[in-house]
Amino acid sequence: MxxxxxxxxxxxxxxxxIVIGISIFSTKDGEIPVPSNSLTVAFITGEESIGxxxxxxxxxxxxxxCKEEYGIRLRIYEVKGTESDFEQFQIAAVEGADLIIVKSxxxxxxxxxxxxxxxxxxxxxxxIIDDAGRRSDYEQRGExxxxxxxxxxxxxxxxxxxxxxxxGYIACKTSQSGIAEIVLPEGENGQEAEKxxxxxxxxxxxxxxxxxxEAKDNDDIRAVLExxxxxxxxxxxxxxxxxxxxxxxxxxEMGINVITDLKINYSxxxxxxxxxxxxxxxxxxxxxxxxAEEVVYFDWDESKLPTDLLSSLEDVCDAIxxxxxxxxxxxxxxxxxxxxxxx
Numbered sequence: 549m550x551x552x553x554x555x556x557x558x559x560x561x562x563x564x565x566i567v568i569g570i571s572i573f574s575t576k577d578g579e580i581p582v583p584s585n586s587l588t589v590a591f592i593t594g595e596e597s598i599g600x601x602x603x604x605x606x607x608x609x610x611x612x613x614c615k616e617e618y619g620i621r622l623r624i625y626e627v628k629g630t631e632s633d634f635e636q637f638q639i640a641a642v643e644g645a646d647l648i649i650v651k652s653x654x655x656x657x658x659x660x661x662x663x664x665x666x667x668x669x670x671x672x673x674x675x676i677i678d679d680a681g682r683r684s685d686y687e688q689r690g691e692x693x694x695x696x697x698x699x700x701x702x703x704x705x706x707x708x709x710x711x712x713x714x715x716g717y718i719a720c721k722t723s724q725s726g727i728a729e730i731v732l733p734e735g736e737n738g739q740e741a742e743k744x745x746x747x748x749x750x751x752x753x754x755x756x757x758x759x760x761x762e763a764k765d766n767d768d769i770r771a772v773l774e775x776x777x778x779x780x781x782x783x784x785x786x787x788x789x790x791x792x793x794x795x796x797x798x799x800x801e802m803g804i805n806v807i808t809d810l811k812i813n814y815s816x817x818x819x820x821x822x823x824x825x826x827x828x829x830x831x832x833x834x835x836x837x838x839x840a841e842e843v844v845y846f847d848w849d850e851s852k853l854p855t856d857l858l859s860s861l862e863d864v865c866d867a868i869x870x871x872x873x874x875x876x877x878x879x880x881x882x883x884x885x886x887x888x889x890x891x
Contacts, residue, residue: 586646587822587825588645588646589622589646590624590645590647590649591622591623591624591650592627592636592637592640592649593607593624593625593626593627593650593654594627594654597626601789603651606815607651607677607817608818609815610814610817610818610819610822611818614819618822618823620822623640625639637661641669641672646825647673647821647825649675650676650677651677651679652676653679662674665699669699671699672700673702673825674699674702675703675704675821676703677704677814677817677821678704702821702835703835704817704821704835704836704837705834705836706817706836706843707836707837707844709743710744711744711787712745712748713745713747713748714748714864714865715730715745715785715787715810716730716745716746716749716752717751717861717864718785718810718846718857719749719758720749721752721857721860723756723758723781723782723783725780726754726757727756727779727781728756728783728785729758729760730745730758730761730784730787731761731762731763732760733763733764733788734762741760743874743875743880745758747875747884750888751864761775763788764788765789769791769794772786773798773806776804777802782804782805783804783805783807784804784805784806785810786807787810795808809846809848809849810844810845811844811846811847813842813843813844813845814843816841816842817837820837820841848861
């Protein structure tokens with residue numbers, strides 16, 4: 549029985565990767581090419597952001613793994629957040645970076661430097677990892693999607709619909725009162741998440757009122773759980789960054805089943821970006837990471853879950869891994885239900 553099941557996700561999080569000229573090992577059987585030790589990777593990050601337990605730490609750990617596994621050269625460029633600091637993009641390119649990685653919030657502030665890269669270093673590849681939820685209104689994402697850039701760009705997100713699907717399924721299976729809540733970071737309560745949630749509820753086979761609630765990562769967890777309790781929820785799935793053990797302890801005090809095992813792995817996003825630096829792997833546009841890249845996953849503790857739930861979770865995760873596509877639009881969902889009923 550698997551203790552950890554990974555579920556690929558494409559919505560979420562933004563990473564910017566720039567790859568200039570790289571040399572790769574030849575591969576067999578269609579495997580993703582692995583870059584050779586000629587590859588230089590630059591990670592653009594905030595001042596003092598490494599070591600704070602945030603997304604940058606996860607990305608950095610993934611890149612450190614790549615250094616060990618593939619022998620890449622790794623450099624870090626720190627910015628303080630003001631617009632002028634983002635000349636670090638140019639500095640990294642001039643200093644020979646083949647691949648530049650950056651979070652989406654930095655990419656949003658650095659568009660004029662990214663446009664300059666497009667003019668001065670058109671062979672560079674750029675990948676943006678979204679760590680901040682929905683960013684569909686960002687001007688630069690639209691530019692990437694329309695292919696206005698000569699340099700190769702990927703705007704990378706985890707699949708929110710798969711994460712919300714699993715959250716809805718688990719919430720229904722574990723709730724006794726029939727009322728559950730999924731607490732998401734502010735800004736992530738989008739259409740894709742709603743449709744994934746709806747499908748997960750349907751697949752659970754239980755009538756359950758599952759609500760998606762938004763909160764901030766720095767909100768007081770006790771207050772968040774108290775509000776859920778007040779609204780009648782007996783199961784709360786927390787996807788906020790918090791102390792998992794503390795949240796579980798608070799839930800036990802309040803009589804709430806608190807689940808914090810749904811995760812997004814930014815380290816694996818960074819590793820996927822490094823592995824995917826072959827010339828054919830990047831093209832201007834928007835890219836969603838799926839199950840195979842192990843970006844979103846449910847890291848359960850078998851000792852805390854009933855045997856019947858464990859068995860059904862494994863079946864669901866196996867289905868997502870092989871051939872299950874989570875419907876996340878009205879038309880997709882309607883067709884999915886129709887097919888389920890007819891079959």
